[in-house]
Amino acid sequence: MKYDLCDPKNSRYCCDNVQTNTSDSGLDVVRGLSHHPKTLPSYYFYDQRGSELFEQICGLPEYYPTRTEQGILAAYAQEIANLTGKCDLVELGSGSSRKTRILLDAYTRLQGKFTYIPIDVSTTMLQATALDLLADYPQLSIHALAGVYEIALHHLPPALEQRLLIFLGSTIGNLSPQEEVIFLQQIEQSLSVGDYFLLGVDLQKDITTLTSAYNDSQRITAEFNLNILHHLNYKFNGNFNPENFEHWAFYNQELHQIEMHLISLENQVVKLCDLDLEITLMARETIRTEISRKFELTALTKQLDHYGLPVQKIWQDERGWFALVLCQKQ
Numbered sequence: 001m002k003y004d005l006c007d008p009k010n011s012r013y014c015c016d017n018v019q020t021n022t023s024d025s026g027l028d029v030v031r032g033l034s035h036h037p038k039t040l041p042s043y044y045f046y047d048q049r050g051s052e053l054f055e056q057i058c059g060l061p062e063y064y065p066t067r068t069e070q071g072i073l074a075a076y077a078q079e080i081a082n083l084t085g086k087c088d089l090v091e092l093g094s095g096s097s098r099k100t101r102i103l104l105d106a107y108t109r110l111q112g113k114f115t116y117i118p119i120d121v122s123t124t125m126l127q128a129t130a131l132d133l134l135a136d137y138p139q140l141s142i143h144a145l146a147g148v149y150e151i152a153l154h155h156l157p158p159a160l161e162q163r164l165l166i167f168l169g170s171t172i173g174n175l176s177p178q179e180e181v182i183f184l185q186q187i188e189q190s191l192s193v194g195d196y197f198l199l200g201v202d203l204q205k206d207i208t209t210l211t212s213a214y215n216d217s218q219r220i221t222a223e224f225n226l227n228i229l230h231h232l233n234y235k236f237n238g239n240f241n242p243e244n245f246e247h248w249a250f251y252n253q254e255l256h257q258i259e260m261h262l263i264s265l266e267n268q269v270v271k272l273c274d275l276d277l278e279i280t281l282m283a284r285e286t287i288r289t290e291i292s293r294k295f296e297l298t299a300l301t302k303q304l305d306h307y308g309l310p311v312q313k314i315w316q317d318e319r320g321w322f323a324l325v326l327c328q329k330q
């Protein structure tokens with residue numbers, strides 16, 4: 001682990017780089033593109049441009065999850081803080097921390113000083129956000145971890161207080177059911193008895209609402225999807241031509257998940273030189289870039305209970321589209 005991003009002059013701020021061999025070496029890309037059907041790990045969306053595009057997506061009229069979750073937080077953040085009591089906050093996939101500010105406000109009112117530990121693979125977004133937060137929250141200390149959360153969870157600084165681990169934006173829906181099991185076990189292991197886990201989840205609803213959210217009329221989601229190819233070109237010295245691909249997002253009713261794919265528009269061979277990888281794509285063949293699973297609360301509650309994270313309380317919006325689920329490690 002490197003400590004090259006810490007500023008010794010600023011005792012309120014530290015950022016550790018916890019990248020891994022697998023993510024840095026691109027082994028996961030080689031694996032995903034060598035199998036049939038082809039897939040890519042969705043965290044490759046998030047270079048600087050990808051993070052900016054995701055911020056734009058959050059404001060789109062069709063993209064209901066962000067504003068719905070924000071509404072629930074605005075209504076209940078203080079209740080959440082009062083319920084957990086004093087806590088340090090750890091956040092997985094924190095991004096711009098925009099919605100988290102509502103929780104930071106509530107915890108500042110409750111306890112004054114505390115530590116926020118944001119974790120994100122998008123280092124530029126993580127650092128820019130941390131500096132904004134330090135300016136806006138004079139009582140806050142930040143210990144950021146730059147890297148994939150699966151690894152960062154092993155590098156959390158020692159806990160001085162009880163912890164609230166936050167995972168918003170229904171990012172858990174990007175994990176397959178098998179990955180989710182490993183992830184929940186990891187969450188349970190990284191918490192101490194009495195610590196809390198706050199999970200934002202997108203719920204099952206009508207197909208038109210779901211599909212529109214990933215096929216916006218301004219085509220920002222399409223640009224976000226195609227940007228993953230620019231990121232791969234940059235990171236691994238590749239020659240993907242994004243113009244040879246098309247965005248495709250649909251709801252898989254059987255698996256209750258949105259699937260985002262890139263469709264190859266022609267027969268083509270693409271190289272990622274630094275990975276020594278040649279990818280052959282047939283016309284209409286797809287690369288699946290993301291799944292976004294949609295949840296049902298009874299099954300999810302059972303699952304969380306099963307993995308040692310029993311649900312304490314659930315808050316929802318009026319339409320029942322999104323939920324915030326608070327669990328406590330027993």
Ligand SMILES: C[S@@+](CC[C@H](N)C(=O)[O-])C[C@H]1O[C@@H](n2cnc3c(N)ncnc32)[C@H](O)[C@@H]1O
Pocket residue numbers: 042043046051054058066092093094095096097099119120121122147148149150168169170171
């Ligand atoms: C869907 S966005 C959600 C951002 C924010 N939490 C929200 O609710 O709006 C996912 C965020 O998680 C980050 N991310 C995705 N996969 C990750 C991983 N495996 N490890 C660390 N960060 C990840 C991305 O960089 C991005 O900021």
